[in-house]
Amino acid sequence: MKELIYVLVDHNGENINPTSLETLVLGQELAEKTGRRLHALLLGCNVRNLAEQLAGYEVDSVIYTDNALLEDYTFESQCEALSQILKTETPALLLMAHSYQNIDMAPRLSARLGKALVTDCVDFKLSEGELVFVRKMFRAKLYADVRVRSEPPWLVTLQAGSRFADALVKGSAKVIDRQVDLSSVEIKRVTGETVDFAKDRVDLSQAETIVAVGRGIKKQENMDLIRDLADVVNAEIGASRPVVDNDWLSRDRQIGSSGQTVSPRLYLAIGISGAIQHVVGMKSSQCIVAINSDRNAPIFNVATYGILGDLQEIVPALTKKLREIL
Amino acid sequence: MRIVVCIKEVSSRESRYEVASDEAWINEANISFEINECDEYALEEGLKLKEHFGGEVVVLSVGDPRAEKVMRKALAMGADRGILIADERRQLTSPHLLGKVMSSALKDEEFDLVLTGTQSDDLSYAQTAVVLAELLSIPHATIIMKIEAEPEAKRLRALREMESGRFQWLELPLPALLSIQAGSSPVRYASLKGIMQARKKEIRTLKPEELGVEATAVPELEVVRLYQKKEERKAELLEGETGAIVEQLVEKLQKEAKVL
Numbered sequence: 001m002k003e004l005i006y007v008l009v010d011h012n013g014e015n016i017n018p019t020s021l022e023t024l025v026l027g028q029e030l031a032e033k034t035g036r037r038l039h040a041l042l043l044g045c046n047v048r049n050l051a052e053q054l055a056g057y058e059v060d061s062v063i064y065t066d067n068a069l070l071e072d073y074t075f076e077s078q079c080e081a082l083s084q085i086l087k088t089e090t091p092a093l094l095l096m097a098h099s100y101q102n103i104d105m106a107p108r109l110s111a112r113l114g115k116a117l118v119t120d121c122v123d124f125k126l127s128e129g130e131l132v133f134v135r136k137m138f139r140a141k142l143y144a145d146v147r148v149r150s151e152p153p154w155l156v157t158l159q160a161g162s163r164f165a166d167a168l169v170k171g172s173a174k175v176i177d178r179q180v181d182l183s184s185v186e187i188k189r190v191t192g193e194t195v196d197f198a199k200d201r202v203d204l205s206q207a208e209t210i211v212a213v214g215r216g217i218k219k220q221e222n223m224d225l226i227r228d229l230a231d232v233v234n235a236e237i238g239a240s241r242p243v244v245d246n247d248w249l250s251r252d253r254q255i256g257s258s259g260q261t262v263s264p265r266l267y268l269a270i271g272i273s274g275a276i277q278h279v280v281g282m283k284s285s286q287c288i289v290a291i292n293s294d295r296n297a298p299i300f301n302v303a304t305y306g307i308l309g310d311l312q313e314i315v316p317a318l319t320k321k322l323r324e325i326l
Numbered sequence: 327m328r329i330v331v332c333i334k335e336v337s338s339r340e341s342r343y344e345v346a347s348d349e350a351w352i353n354e355a356n357i358s359f360e361i362n363e364c365d366e367y368a369l370e371e372g373l374k375l376k377e378h379f380g381g382e383v384v385v386l387s388v389g390d391p392r393a394e395k396v397m398r399k400a401l402a403m404g405a406d407r408g409i410l411i412a413d414e415r416r417q418l419t420s421p422h423l424l425g426k427v428m429s430s431a432l433k434d435e436e437f438d439l440v441l442t443g444t445q446s447d448d449l450s451y452a453q454t455a456v457v458l459a460e461l462l463s464i465p466h467a468t469i470i471m472k473i474e475a476e477p478e479a480k481r482l483r484a485l486r487e488m489e490s491g492r493f494q495w496l497e498l499p500l501p502a503l504l505s506i507q508a509g510s511s512p513v514r515y516a517s518l519k520g521i522m523q524a525r526k527k528e529i530r531t532l533k534p535e536e537l538g539v540e541a542t543a544v545p546e547l548e549v550v551r552l553y554q555k556k557e558e559r560k561a562e563l564l565e566g567e568t569g570a571i572v573e574q575l576v577e578k579l580q581k582e583a584k585v586l
Contacts, residue, residue: 075466100488104468107456111425116546119451132550138343138352139447142552150546188465192483192495209585233586245509252491259491266585287583289575290561296342296554299561305578306561307571317572325576326586 004091019097045071058171216271274299364443402516402524420545425457430537
């Protein structure tokens with residue numbers, strides 16, 4: 001039997017998580033390069049429809065599990081279902097999106113099975129038959145090639161944006177119903193109400209210009225520099241996480257994976273280092289200007305123009321210049 | 327409540343990283359070290375719970391013996407005692423090995439709650455907390471911003487961060503493990519009195535061998551090569567005298583990018 005690659009596909013009952021589709025692209029690449037067979041795996045309740053959707057992509061089969069205990073996510077039932085599947089089928093790889101849900105569940109699965117988990121990968125390398133995974137380390141300033149030294153299955157999570165879902169190859173796959181027995185699962189962690197800070201928020205997604213501020217601002221007093229600049233260019237103010245955590249701006253102005261996603265014509269990133277959690281929320285902006293004192297800040301990898309220097313000096317000078325011409 | 331807070335010593339935020347000659351780690355020669363950022367928030371949450379309910383905060387760390395210094399800082403902030411698993415061989419670099427020594431070290435600690443950060447600023451696997459919970463056979467919750475504990479009722483509520491500005495309350499029985507997100511609440515400074523007292527507080531040092539990990543144990547993940555990707559920089563970098571670069575930028579925004 002040929003070796004297998006499984007891709008776990010996340011969903012909310014109605015839609016497939018976009019990062020899972022990106023993960024499926026990675027699965028297709030790996031299947032092609034290693035000659036392994038690719039299967040999509042779907043856990044949930046009444047997910048046959050979603051399974052049929054997935055069957056329109058080039059995979060060997062879509063395996064789905066319908067179980068009332070999988071309707072709402074709990075790490076307990078998710079881990080048990082996956083343990084049962086991985087113990088009987090033993091794929092070479094289980095690929096997953098690096099989602100908030102999987103990062104809550106996958107390390108537990110990994111420890112339970114005694115199988116390695118490589119988290120937050122952005123790529124893979126295959127040379128002379130050896131597969132290594134590429135991920136960022138040290139505050140995303142260095143890359144690492146990581147080798148797995150335990151027996152398969154290897155569990156892998158993929159960072160959002162590492163592949164383009166558009167690259168998915170279409171196909172026609174069979175859909176397989178795979179039951180699991182979750183009768184022994186004890187749910188200890190109970191899910192309560194959801195709080196949505198985003199509900200009444202300022203909608204930054206429509207803004208033409210955004211001045212966004214990060215940790216580099218250092219002091220609340222310096223926020224005036226940002227407000228002055230935003231006034232001159234008629235911009236909305238946004239922020240990366242540390243600024244919101246300090247209460248220097250309200251949480252509804254946070255941009256990034258735990259905040260809003262924006263794509264203005266002009267995005268001024270001031271004192272923002274460019275952690276991936278922020279970058280995913282703003283990288284599709286048309287023109288990005290980054291002002292930062294650290295030459296190695298990852299924000300310069302997504303910015304169109306970068307200014308290397310002290311924002312306390314540069315921002316007022318920029319505001320003054322713009323006031324003259326606008 | 328007896329609360330264990332796991333803290334890790336990592337290279338400081340201002341570090342300029344250079345890859346070491348073995349290509350598997352950074353050159354630590356000119357690096358300073360600090361408590362991993364979200365671990366400091368975990369410690370703050372632990373100290374607040376102790377102030378409210380009484381009890382003890384134990385800090386647990388795995389790392390170079392030099393990590394005693396960051397442990398003293400945690401003790402100065404208010405933790406009561408420390409357990410340092412001294413990894414002199416730099417062998418404990420994977421979530422499974424870390425989970426193994428940490429769970430063994432906690433075997434005889436009758437804790438109510440284990441707190442950790444969500445991820446480390448060096449390896450950034452974001453796994454060890456959840457692996458530890460599995461090995462301790464206790465429930466866990468990750469990326470927590472707020473805790474409401476009811477130690478009498480042996481349970482707590484925790485607010486978990488989710489995608490797109492949403493948060494979710496979770497209820498867990500104690501003992502449990504929570505991984506805390508950076509920014510949960512402002513972190514205190516150590517007082518002078520705290521610093522003085524910290525000198526006398528106990529730090530017990532354990533070796534991996536005492537905790538079931540022999541010198542021959544192989545980590546399940548191994549960094550084969552660490553590197554900088556310079557070619558990735560996309561930005562056209564302007565540097566020099568402020569007035570001149572501001573002029574240049576504005577001109578580019580008007581004429582090249584046409585966004586002004």
